[in-house]
Amino acid sequence: MEAIAFYVLAVLAVASAIVVIVHRNPVMSALALAVNLVTIAGFYLVLRAQFVALLQVIVYAGAILVLIVFVIMLLNLREELKARSPGTFQKWLGPILALVFAVVLGRAMLAHAAPSFPAPVPGFGTAAALGIDLFSRFYYPFEVVSLLLVVAMVGAVLLAKRRL
Amino acid sequence: MADFDLVLVLPATALAAFALLTLLFAPLFRGQGRALGGVGLLGIAVSAAATARLWPAAGAGARIATAGGMVRVDAFGLFFTLVLLAIGALTVVASFRFLEREQADHGEFYALVLLALAGMVVMVQTTHLLMVLVGLEVFSLALYVLTGLTRGRARSVESALKYFLLGAFSSGFFVYGLALLYGAAGSLDLVRIGAAAASDPSPMLWIGAGLVLVGLAFKIGVVPFHHWIPDVYQGAPTNVAAFMATATKTAAFAVLLRFLVGAFGPSHEAWAPLVTWLSILTMTVANLVALAQTNVKRLLAYSSVGHAGYLMIALVCRPEDGVRAILFYLVSYAFMTLGAFLCAAAVGRGDARSEPGYDLGSWAGLGWRRKGLGVAMSLFLFSLAGIPPTAGFLGKYVIFQSAMRSHEYLLAVVGVLNAVVAAGYYLRVVVAIWMREPETEEEPYPVPVSLAAVLVAAAAGVLVLGLVPGPLLDLLGRLAAGLV
């Protein structure tokens, strides 16, 4: 059951990611990204991290991506006219290096992977488990991260508001 | 939250609180940014007082962990906090009039500077990479915005976009590196990561560490990742460029020291060759390209990349020498670079389209018309070039000395050669200031009092560190122990 779900998700995730980076039309890229984000949430579910899966959909798909799509439409961006202007690095060297990197990265990560996942601890991935950890060990970063949101808010207003 | 102690986290908290106060007052003081700058300055003062209060305990060598192990109060972090606060205070004061001239007198500027400082303080006072990530992002986001602060000027916004896109790209690497480190070490605490690196160094751990280093190298501007620096420093408002060039590098080097020399110190052999070559590459490329620059801001940008190269020399050296050298160099670098950029700010005039005044030509003969400014700029340039009796000379001396002591002869030789090359382009500016005829009849800007005060302070710093470096060097020698 889980294995099937996993393979389907894997194919969907990779395929949608490819569409994101190759499709000329930003709106289609964004919609492909939406699919990608939801499949990632699917992965989280299969990995029993339910709470994070729900957050993924709400925050990423429901907020970040909507914002991106909103801006694309606001600016009425059309398709990119031609492929990236041919710098040799971008066009050839970049992808080759990326491939090499992917192979090295993949090998290192696979070498480190356990043969199978242990049985999930009771309560793994629930809101309660996360909440307890978040507010007992990670409360300080939690507070500091609010500064990040303040900066983002002030910055967005400062840069994008029509009249200050 | 049994282990939470507000006093211990007050340096960052005070900054954040005053940033919010500034925002709160911003609508009341529309068009009078200076008032808000005062609030900001007060915040920096409070934070500095809080830091100073912690100093006696930490200075004696105590290393206090608080907030669930997320905050580490030690002399190393407190020292960096003080340096950052000093940079912040100088920037704030220098910006009073400058922003008015640039027609970007938004009170939010001061809030963002304070928030950026808070992020940096969080970043230097921790040994947990999650906090590093959060702090890094706080100040990066603030700087993206500050770069585009003069949003009517295409260059400013374009450079903000460039900074943002490359910054986001690099933070992608950083985050992925964290994921790998977490997978390999089971934690993001540098102590645990260091232990894992010593006991069971898997390839994943190395790749993770490498990706984290890419993220940091980007912030510092090490050569393959330095692309953004000239454009962004040139496009950003000059006071922001001054802040970026000094504070970012200082904060990032604090983390780099904790990460490389602290956590990965035992595996020195593994990363030393890489850092060595990156250092050589950084110095050489930056200084050679800088020779061809005619825009003062761009020239200073390449110079700041070159200085990152010098700093990296000391990274490879034995920690007992190297750390002290880096800390001393960072302090003197902060004074001279801040001073040089702010001199440029006093001369340059940015309007909607272009930025006249940053071109070398408009500096011709400036020294005779604005003597104080000419002397100050010359002093900072001499210091950047490493000419005695300035701080820059001593900084370079300490670095090359530590390289010799650690038998890093190649680095020392390349470093000295680079210093000679670099002196060429610094002196070119000095020559222009004093020995060339003015190209325009246009009267240069008067130097506002606040800016002049900052320049005097920075110049005093450069001279004092150059003439009596002993006390600081002694103090710094004690900070090298116990990075993680």
Place this chain on the structure above:
Amino acid sequence: MEPRLVLAVSAVLFTLGVLGVLLRRGAITILMSVELMLNAANLAFIAFSRQAGTAEGQIYVFFVMTLAAAEAAVGLAIVIALFRLKGTTDVDEVSLLKW
């Protein structure tokens, strides 16, 4: 289902994200590629978290999500500001960005 498969997917997604940044010209598409990279990291975090059986990795994901949201907000604001000035978000049309 094995951990190696999850990690392999994560590595592939990350590489695709990097490629996207290198190959695309639209500022927003580049931003989306960065989101791919962050998501790949999150997937790795969750996989390692499951492997370790603790909530720590999931908490990191929580922070990365916040970071992504804040980054997107600022980035899009810059894009809008630039569009107002130049009428384009194409990276190649922006003189500073011909990297």
Place this chain on the structure above:
Amino acid sequence: MTVSDLVFDVIVSLVKIGAVIAVLFTVVSIMTWVERRLSGLIQFRWGPNRVGPLGLFQPIADGVKFLMKEEIVPAEAHKPAYVLAPAMALVPALCAFAVIPFGPTVEAFGRKVPFAIVDIDGGILFAFAASSLGVFAIITAGWASRNKYALMGGLRSSAQMISYELALALSVIGVLLVSGTLRPMAIVERQAGWFWNWNAFAGGWQILGFLVFMIAGFAETNRAPFDLPEAESELVAGYHTEYSSMKFAMFFMSEYINMTTSAAMAVTLFLGGWQLGFPVPFSGWPLWALQVAAFWAKVGALLLFFVWVRWTLPRFRYDHLMNLGWKGLFPLSLANVMLTAVLAALGWVRR
């Protein structure tokens, strides 16, 4: 888990899914009739009264009409996105309902069966996650139509939905605070007993939250007085200007389903869900039946309220709408969170 358990689970789930979908579509068709009859009543008109007694068969006639009409795809439209959009609207709308408990957890065939399609830990979040995906349909539809009115409608709508989603989500935090759980079934179970134990009343003192939730709910479902995305006078029909026949019907249905879902959410969170609100002397299946009926009765009452409001209040102006969302509802719901936290800390809330 044995095979028989699995089979049982699958069958029960399928039955529940089928039942819920059937009920939802019935509610939608009834609502189309109710809406028009009620609006007629409010405006001293008759409303549909030709097809069948009192016009009761009107929904069927409408359905047939939708099926028979010609499908038109604008030549300039982005075809895949244009075709996908209606489905993207309908699917999340249906999904969101999956976590809403419409009855108690009962014993059947020796097993516990909850009267909800799924009874999961993060149910409330699931509902939000599903409804937050609905925005994409509207954006996509507006963009794919290549029509300026549609695009404007899509933009407005997405801005509106993002803005009000904040207030909506925040207004729920109070309930979560007093309930201490994200599981809808547990939230409802906590509101047992007399109706004053409901969260909107003495059960949680969430009357402010309820108010914000309802107003934001109107905006989230693009219903009047917040139906700007489809303001006929300025935007023709907003994002679905270019849609016709079945595709239009899907948008239409998803709007009504969303309305039903938000009513059901309000009932679950604030009005005691399937709780009767008064003690009854019997138990067993008569009680369950009564409780299911009570749930739908409450939902029905709120739906009538939705319709009533639509035909009573004039439409907001766009900037007023945004102001209300950001400067009115958002601070209110924040205040509600703080208030609730204080009440909870003082121990004045029944836990």
